[in-house]
Amino acid sequence: MKVYIKSFGCQMNDRDSEALAGLFLDKGYILTDNLEEAEIILVNTCSVREHAENRALSFLGTLRKVTKSQSYKVTSNRRNTQYAIHDTKIVGLIGCMAKNRGEELLKKISHLDLVIGPANFDKIPYYIEKIRKEGVRIIDIEDKERKEDFYSSSFRFxxxxxxxxxxxxxxxxxxxxxxxxxxxxxxxxxxxxxxxxxxxxxxxxxxxxxxxxxxxxxxxxxxxxxxxxxxxxxxxxxxxxxxxxxxxxxxxxxxxxxxxxxxxxxxxxxxxxxxKHLHLPFQSGSDRILRLMNRGYTKNDYLKLVSSYKEVVGGTLSTDVIVGFPTETEEDFLQTKEVLEKVRFKYAYIFKYSPRPRTKAQLLGDDVEKREKERRHRILLELQKKISLSQDS
Ligand code: SF4
The missing domain is CATH 3.30.750.210 (Transcription Regulator spoIIAA)
Incomplete structure (x- = not known):
């Protein structure tokens, strides 16, 4: 059987998809990058930002067309009718979004057969077999320790x-x-x-x-x-x-x-x-915002750490920044800009804040207007671009 795995999000997701692909290969499945010929389609998702969730949702939506062309086989015996789906594509939503919104999405998306949270990836091949044999839909988003076996395959992308x-x-x-x-x-x-x-x-x-x-x-x-x-x-x-x-x-x-x-x-x-490179996310240059973010350091602590790194290691740095966190004022934003100017990162991932369900920050509202977030985002992107270019030359 052919398996297609689409991965959204961070390196952790890439590694999870790779380990999962290894599990399938070790069981005799074949990997494919052709959606049409895939019999199993797994979408490994990210929930860190709303944008990442929307991309995965839109991809899942496009799968409706691919799965539609397949038909269910119906086999009967004297007592009852059994539905076997071994020639139908199986679609799975796996990873962070499965844990975050799996129950809701299983109800909403009719072509979804499988919803598996990050802790239960090792059981996916078993669940696929169960779906093929019994024609059931499965959700497993229990939080538990991952089995070490999950990492056992020698397959690498x-x-x-x-x-x-x-x-x-x-x-x-x-x-x-x-x-x-x-x-x-x-x-x-x-x-x-x-x-x-x-x-x-x-x-x-x-x-x-x-x-x-x-x-x-x-x-x-x-x-x-x-x-x-x-x-x-x-x-x-x-x-x-x-x-x-x-x-x-x-x-x-x-x-x-x-x-x-x-x-x-x-x-x-x-x-x-x-x-000699350190990815050291500072997120905001404002002490007030850092407190609201529960980051556990101040702007000064961060700058001291950076100067110690530069002095001892002498390597390059990269970072993550969020603009438009709830209640972020122009003054807070300028503090963030100042950190970018002072540290001169090799590169920076700059994000516009989006509220995430269940988090504490969500309770603070989302009061920085979209246009203002975009303006701050643009200013920092342009600034960082100049800094990165000056380091390349
Ligand atoms: S350290 Fe903070 S930002 Fe990073 S994963 Fe943990 S909670 Fe999220």
Whole structure:
């Protein structure tokens, strides 16, 4: 059977789609990038911004046409009539949006057969079989720890680099962010499992890896064997990954400024494998807005961290910024602009705020007008473009 997987959103989603593709391949399915010939279509979604959800919804809408041409087979026996759908396309909504809006969308979208949250990807091939045999619609959005087996396949989308997930979920609850609600609380993979996956990549000839976590600095793996307790933090983990023979380059995302440590900078400076680049989202330059965002640092803290990074590591920086957060004034916005001007990031992802369901920020309303958000967005984009160009030259 042929499987088509469409992925929206971040690198974490790309890695999830890749691991899922590996599960299917290991079970004898075939991957296809042709929607028409696919028998199973899975849409891996993102809920971080309204725009990302709308893109996935519009893609799901287009699938109505593709699935329409297929017909249900009806087989009968003496007692009852059975509906077998083994020659019908199966459409699945998976990932963050499934967790966020799955129940509602399963009711609304009649050609949707499967809705699976991020914690239950390992069960997707099993559910597909169940749908084929029983003709049922399935929803599983339970929040739980992912099985380690999910990462077991050797299939990789790219030949020269790979993503390695070190943690899933997040317990930081930045007030605008839906991640803790859709991906669940912070859960850590064992250091030994992470190292094994890195080694597997090296055996496949992949020498560059990116470690992925919503906030890598939250990695604090505690274990206790025979009364002996140990703790592996993110810097320890990086050091362990750096010792994998044959690995040439290590990158990582994302680092939250509130717990990015001097030890990390020291290791980055010393290591000849860790890329000298740091993605350090500051989100806003206004202390008042940062408090409302529950970010846990001030503009000054951030700027001090940046100057320490520049001094110790001397590498490049990138960031994320939100404009138009509820109650953001012109003065707040100018503070954000000032941070961009001062730090001179290599690149920056600048977003217009959109309220996300269940988040604290949603309760603050959405009072910055669309036109004003667009103006602030445009100003920062133009500014950053100039800064990036001046660094390229
Ligand atoms: S650190 Fe904040 S912004 Fe990042 S995933 Fe966690 S809650 Fe969201």
């Amino acid at each position: 790219q030949k020269d680099y790979a993503y390695v997930v070190i943690s899933t979920g997040c317990s930081n609850f930045c007030s605008y962010c839906v991640v803790p609600y859709v991906r669940g609380e912070l859960r850590l993979r064992k250091p030994s499992d992470i190292i094994r996956e890195v080694e597997r990549n090296v055996k496949l000839g992949i020498k560059k890896i990116t470690l992925l976590g919503q906030n890598v600095n939250d990695y604090q793996y505690k274990s206790s064997v025979g009364g002996y307790r140990s703790l592996v933090n993110f810097v320890d983990l990086l050091r362990m990954v750096g010792e994998v023979e044959g690995l040439e380059e290590i990158d990582f995302v994302t680092s939250h400024p509130k717990n990015t440590s001097p030890e990390l900078f020291e290791l980055m400076a010393k290591s000849n494998k860790i890329k």
